[in-house]
Amino acid sequence: MRLIHPETSAEVDLVRAYAYPAGPCLRVNMVASADGGTWLQGLSGGLSGRGDRQVFWTLRGLADVVLAGAATVRAEGYGPARPRPSWQGLREGRPAAPPVAVITRGLDLDLSGPLFTEAEPYARTIVITCEAAPKERREEAAGRAEVIVAGGERVDPVLALEALRERGLSRVLCEGGPKTNAQLAAADLVDELCLTVSPLLIGGDAARALDGPPSLTHLRLAHVLEDEGFLFTRYVRRDEKAGAL
Numbered sequence: 001m002r003l004i005h006p007e008t009s010a011e012v013d014l015v016r017a018y019a020y021p022a023g024p025c026l027r028v029n030m031v032a033s034a035d036g037g038t039w040l041q042g043l044s045g046g047l048s049g050r051g052d053r054q055v056f057w058t059l060r061g062l063a064d065v066v067l068a069g070a071a072t073v074r075a076e077g078y079g080p081a082r083p084r085p086s087w088q089g090l091r092e093g094r095p096a097a098p099p100v101a102v103i104t105r106g107l108d109l110d111l112s113g114p115l116f117t118e119a120e121p122y123a124r125t126i127v128i129t130c131e132a133a134p135k136e137r138r139e140e141a142a143g144r145a146e147v148i149v150a151g152g153e154r155v156d157p158v159l160a161l162e163a164l165r166e167r168g169l170s171r172v173l174c175e176g177g178p179k180t181n182a183q184l185a186a187a188d189l190v191d192e193l194c195l196t197v198s199p200l201l202i203g204g205d206a207a208r209a210l211d212g213p214p215s216l217t218h219l220r221l222a223h224v225l226e227d228e229g230f231l232f233t234r235y236v237r238r239d240e241k242a243g244a245l
Contacts (some may be wrong), residue, residue, distance in 0.1 A: 001051050001232075013227055014058040015090060016189035017195070018234065021232025024170040024239075026161065026189050028181050029059050030046050030209045031196040037206030038178055042075060047198040051227030061087040063173035065126070065164055069180035073115065078102075080119035084228035097109045098173075101126035101164065103180055107137035116144040157187040164240050190217055192236050199227060199229035 003009040003017075015101075020027070031047045032038050040046030060066060060081055068078065083096035091097075100115060100123075107129055110116075119125045127141045130151040141147050150159035164172060174184060184190050195209060219235035226232070 001054070001225055001227040003223065004223065004226050007035050014054060015062070016086070017225065018055070018058055018062060019224055020062060020171045021191075021236075024165055024172075025062070025191045026172045026174060026184065026191040027194060028174045028176070028190055028209070029060070029194045030176055030178075030181070031198055032105070032209055033198050033200045033202045033206070035201050035203065036208050037202045037204060038209055039206045040057065040200070044076065044176075047200060047202075048196075049198065049228060049230050051230050051232065052196045055194070055196065055225075056135055057084060057086065059173050060098060061090040064094070064203070065098050065173070066100045066170040066173040066239055067164075067172050067180075068100065068102060069177050070102055070106075070109060071179065072125040072177040073100075073102050073109065074177065075177075079114040080123060080125065095122040096120075096216055099123040099169075101128055101169075105130055105133060105154055105161065107133050109141070111140060111143050111144045119145075123180045126164075128155055128163070130155045136182070154210070157184050157189055161189055176209075176210035178207040178209060182210040182215065185210055185215040185217055186213040188215070188217070190232065190237075193219060195233045195235070197231040197233065 001012050003012050008041050030038060031044055031052055033047055038121040066081055080100060125145040125230055127145045128148045128150055132153045138147060149164045150156050150163055218238050220238035222234045222236050224231055224233050
């Protein structure tokens with residue numbers, strides 16, 4: 001893997017390249033084909049490669065919490081984030097792995113699956129839902145996960161993020177999907193986009209990285225890495241909200 005912007009280098013320190021800024025930060029990580037599709041045969045894995053997996057694990061190791069929508073959790077077969085040897089230095093003073101937080105209105109989740117039954121106590125899975133969610137399912141979920149109620153009829157992204165930050169989880173890594181990304185962007189909550197561009201043309205009807213209500217966030221290109229034809233971009237906000245970025 002090599003750095004090709006803003007300068008060139010054959011040596012890349014991924015931890016340094018993706019270090020979080022000071023203060024709270026919501027980072028979105030996605031992979032897309034060269035023509036913008038975010039899944040191949042319904043899954044993102046077909047778009048990935050060796051370098052993308054390296055970036056993926058680095059981003060998880062740096063994060064306080066991994067955030068995903070329920071549709072992504074179901075489609076991708078999420079389990080808990082598990083400690084990795086390469087994370088030991090990254091997570092000093094923090095739990096060995098970040099918890100996974102799932103945004104869901106209807107609580108249509110497999111509460112008997114690994115995401116809930118195999119999560120370590122220090123990284124108990126978090127379910128973020130709303131008051132309109134079925135009461136029985138909320139009670140059932142509370143027996144397997146930490147439940148956050150954020151909003152009335154729907155999950156309010158602002159309240160959800162506030163609740164995570166109140167728990168000391170301020171470095172948030174959102175792994176999608178496109179609808180969740182769009183909701184966060186529409187609420188003006190996205191601070192960074194880490195987008196891997198896969199050297200594939202796939203056509204079809206796969207969604208873009210954001211699939212939802214219109215939004216406008218001005219970004220600055222912080223870096224571009226390259227490996228085996230894959231481009232690894234990091235964009236950061238370039239308005240007053242971004243502070244020193």
